[in-house]
Amino acid sequence: FLEYVWNGEQVEFLIDIMQRTMLASPWNFDDQEQYLIPSLLNNSYDTDISGISCIFDFSQSFLPIGVFQRLVCLAVAHSVKFVDRSSKSCSPRIYNDFACIEFEAGLQMYLKECKKEQRIIVQVDEEGAASKAYSVVNAMLRKLNYDVMGTGLLWSIKLEDPEDGNLIDLDEAKQRSLKPWFGNSNDTEETTAEAKDIDLNLFLESL
Numbered sequence: 001f002l003e004y005v006w007n008g009e010q011v012e013f014l015i016d017i018m019q020r021t022m023l024a025s026p027w028n029f030d031d032q033e034q035y036l037i038p039s040l041l042n043n044s045y046d047t048d049i050s051g052i053s054c055i056f057d058f059s060q061s062f063l064p065i066g067v068f069q070r071l072v073c074l075a076v077a078h079s080v081k082f083v084d085r086s087s088k089s090c091s092p093r094i095y096n097d098f099a100c101i102e103f104e105a106g107l108q109m110y111l112k113e114c115k116k117e118q119r120i121i122v123q124v125d126e127e128g129a130a131s132k133a134y135s136v137v138n139a140m141l142r143k144l145n146y147d148v149m150g151t152g153l154l155w156s157i158k159l160e161d162p163e164d165g166n167l168i169d170l171d172e173a174k175q176r177s178l179k180p181w182f183g184n185s186n187d188t189e190e191t192t193a194e195a196k197d198i199d200l201n202l203f204l205e206s207l
Helices: 011-020 067-082 127-147 170-175 188-193 200-206
Strands: 052-057 098-104 107-114 119-124 156-160 167-169
Touching (some): 067 098, 098 127, 127 200
Antiparallel strands (some): 052 156, 107 119
């Protein structure tokens, strides 16, 4: 597509710029050099996904167009680096408003943009992966906020209590050491601390 639009000129430069601005990510899941550009997708996903949920709520400000697509790019770029590409099952399923990504071996993550509610929902099948999923998505949002949005994004976080399905504010969840989000050996704050002033590739490797 890019070769056609640009007549074969400056394509590598364009791809580099798009990756740095999180508009494109490598898509090397079938041993071919390809790139994903989520903003070009127009297919929607309307099937409910079961799993434990984390809500990134932008409703007190707004969720700009392109934030979800950039988040998908970061998740896919990390997946390309760390998931065994010999397994066809690891290839992500990407829609305009939904992504199913094997973020790394053993961590299947679902991302859903709810435009009307101005929020992004993160879900995982296994409770043991919940803390990691929350941590990396929060770090990725911080990264794109610093690098692309000029720190203008504002959001709150709610975490599902697996006991009753209620959504708990982040601060309360921390105070309660709400499992499986907190109270484990993983320190979720360490992952988010390195989002600012770090090269994008180094950031992805640090997750």
